[in-house]
Amino acid sequence: MKRILRSIYHLFKPLPPGGTALANDLGGMFEHGRETLQIDPATSLPAGSRYLLYKRGSSQYYATICDATSLPLGVSPDAPYQIGDFLDVERLGPGRGTQLGYSAGAITIDHLVGSAAGGQVQDITAAANGTYWVIGRATKTVTAAGQEITFITTAPYQVTVTGGVLSYAAPQ
Secondary structure: OHHHHHHHHHHHOOOOOOOOOOOOOOOOOOOOOEEEEEEOOOOOOOOOOOOEEEEEOOOOOEEEEOOOOOOEEEEEOOOOOOOOOEEEEEEOOOOOOOEEEEEOOOEOOOOEEEEOHHHOEEEOOOOOOEEEEEEEEEOOOEOOOOOEEEEEEEEEEEEEEEOOEEEEEOOO
């Protein structure tokens, strides 16, 4: 047992003075689920608001405002104003508490919500025929577009709505 603990210690021990740190490709995410990214140079700025949904940009280090058809990464409490700004993206998935966003229309409490154009959140349960990314469940009811909506997040997955019936679609 001691031998195992010693070998684990050598993996994580601090560098000796003059040591060289190697690149860490394990990622820069913390226990609270935030990832710091830079706003994609192709994004139209300024972004309209904080608490919009973002997706991965043109490289793994960039983020851009999400639309209804792209895999959403998460919600950002930041509102970048110029190219080169950094922003935190609170990744979607099981976590503590709820997330805040802005509605693309009326949303009913406990309905599935998904990403919409302009980084907003829409009610998937009442959506027209099509394929959508589900990001969670609404925790309140809102009656119109542009209102603050809170929701419990889930890891994004796709559903298809056909004739008012939801069916699971394998992510692409």
